[in-house]
Amino acid sequence: MVMFVSWWAAGLVALVLLFRYRAYEVVLWGIVIDMLYGAPIPILGGIPLLFTVGSLVTFLAVEYSKRFLVFYT
């Protein structure tokens, strides 16, 4: 999906997957995006790791938030 649709559409699907499963593939998605399209950006000091870091942080945040959601008890 990363190859054919907009990155934000793939991101939405990834977010849904994260809430449904413990989707480690989302981190892999971030790494693949950076590998294919990464360019140095000032926010991360010129390192093209925005989506790797972002997907990791999102993964951890969703896993942490699941503890507090009634749906997962």
Place this chain on the structure above:
Amino acid sequence: MKSFQRKRSRSVRVLIISAILALVGGTVIVASPDVRDAAHRAMLPVWNLSIPSERIAGNVIALFRTRASLERDIEALRNEVKQLQLETLELPILRAENERLQELWRRRVYENSLLGRVLARPNVTPYDTFVIDVGGRDGVGAGDIVLVEQVAVGRISSVFAKTSIAQLFSAPGVETNVSIATSSLSLTATGLGAGNFIAEVPRGIDIREGDTVVLMDVSERLFAVVERVEAEASDPFQTIRFQLPVTMSKVDFVEVVVDGVYPIRVETEVDAALEPDI
């Protein structure tokens, strides 16, 4: 209860260790030029995919044709007719592309420039970048200027053997030295993404909507047009917003102005491994 808490803290530890390993692994992978080059080579066939799906389906069906000779012949002829029909449909598209390429080639400003086809555009790539199908083998180098319709839109940020990534000047946070054509005022524009820029100038400077902006480091050609000037009474500065005059989502070809000798042969270990034995 204790065993549950122990189990939970172990699960958290595993999660944290996995996250650290993933971050380190991801950094190593993304920072490695050879790995990225291999990924781009693997993606090239996907990006270049332009064969109509019916033709693919027709070729697959042909593999399963029956043994009876008459039915086999009929199936083969049917597929051949389908292919010819599809090729005929493609002709106007190819003709239009050919005319467009010839027009772009005639309108080149720089002699030492290459035409590159866009494989992925900013609406697909999240970094405000283009992926183009010319790379080190064609003479492209990091820092080369990328033009669209003779407007400088970015620079090459990463070069691989057959592809390269062009980062737009409008990528978020990227600063570019520009000048307002009417006043020769030089200022620093900060990219906001999707071809948009923002800059601040002192209030006394007369800048109006529609004023042209040129790129200082490259040439005195059109770079952008002032869209809006915002000024508040209490603010000593006024904010200028301007935009590239090109619709990034509709760009099919770009021109790369190469420096140095053309073509430049870039030998990499990956190239040597994949070279066919002739």
